[in-house]
Amino acid sequence: MLTLYDDPYSHNGYKIRLLLAHLGRPVRVVHKNIMTGETRKPDFLAKNIAGRIPVLELEDGTCLAESNAILYYLAEGTALFPADHLARTEVLRWMFFEQNMIECTIGTARFFKKTGRDISRADVYAHRLENARDGLAAMDRHLSGKDWLAGAFSVADLALYGYCSVGAEAGIDMTAYPQVEAWLKRVEARPGHVGPLHGFDA
Numbered sequence: 377m378l379t380l381y382d383d384p385y386s387h388n389g390y391k392i393r394l395l396l397a398h399l400g401r402p403v404r405v406v407h408k409n410i411m412t413g414e415t416r417k418p419d420f421l422a423k424n425i426a427g428r429i430p431v432l433e434l435e436d437g438t439c440l441a442e443s444n445a446i447l448y449y450l451a452e453g454t455a456l457f458p459a460d461h462l463a464r465t466e467v468l469r470w471m472f473f474e475q476n477m478i479e480c481t482i483g484t485a486r487f488f489k490k491t492g493r494d495i496s497r498a499d500v501y502a503h504r505l506e507n508a509r510d511g512l513a514a515m516d517r518h519l520s521g522k523d524w525l526a527g528a529f530s531v532a533d534l535a536l537y538g539y540c541s542v543g544a545e546a547g548i549d550m551t552a553y554p555q556v557e558a559w560l561k562r563v564e565a566r567p568g569h570v571g572p573l574h575g576f577d578a
């Protein structure tokens with residue numbers, strides 16, 4: 377069986393659990409506490425040299441790191457990753473956008489807010505929020521008149537859902553992005569959808 381090393385509060389890990397739920401694939405989820413440095417110990421560095429979750433361990437022991445690379449690996453060959461070259465490029469475009477404009481902005485601002493870490497560095501927090509708002513505004517414009525980010529419903533929607541769904545926890549007024557809010561609800565209405573803290577085994 378697949379093993380996912382994850383922390384319940386990470387939405388990078390949640391993206392993987394969400395895709396696996398959509399695909400109906402079982403997974404053993406192992407909790408690594410990012411607050412106590414568990415991912416920085418030698419045993420975990422052997423799985424991901426960057427010392428970060430999520431890591432997906434395949435049945436043969438191969439370890440995959442970087443949430444969107446893992447999403448790509450799992451989605452390839454399924455209805456959530458298209459076969460057409462241009463359509464695939466468009467899906468990847470939004471997955472790269474997620475890492476650049478959403479994950480390291482909403483994700484980090486949320487982490488600062490939840491843990492109190494670095495919130496004293498108000499300039500850093502404000503900068504992350506400014507970039508997050510920029511990313512959300514771009515998504516809002518893009519989603520006008522569209523149901524999904526990249527043509528049909530795809531792994532790009534799940535990748536972006538992860539951190540967009542917790543924008544408010546980062547301190548963002550999500551009502552400023554009505555197209556994004558409507559799209560979040562469409563993602564939640566898809567069969568196979570699961571919430572963030574679903575299914576930890578250890």
Ligand SMILES: N[C@@H](CCC(=O)N[C@@H](CS)C(=O)NCC(=O)O)C(=O)O
Nearest residue numbers: 386388410415428429430442443444
């Ligand atoms: N770009 C990476 C980011 C991974 C990441 O930042 N993971 C965080 C949790 S969301 C982590 O493991 N932090 C622990 C640490 O840095 O020690 C991805 O998308 O997988």
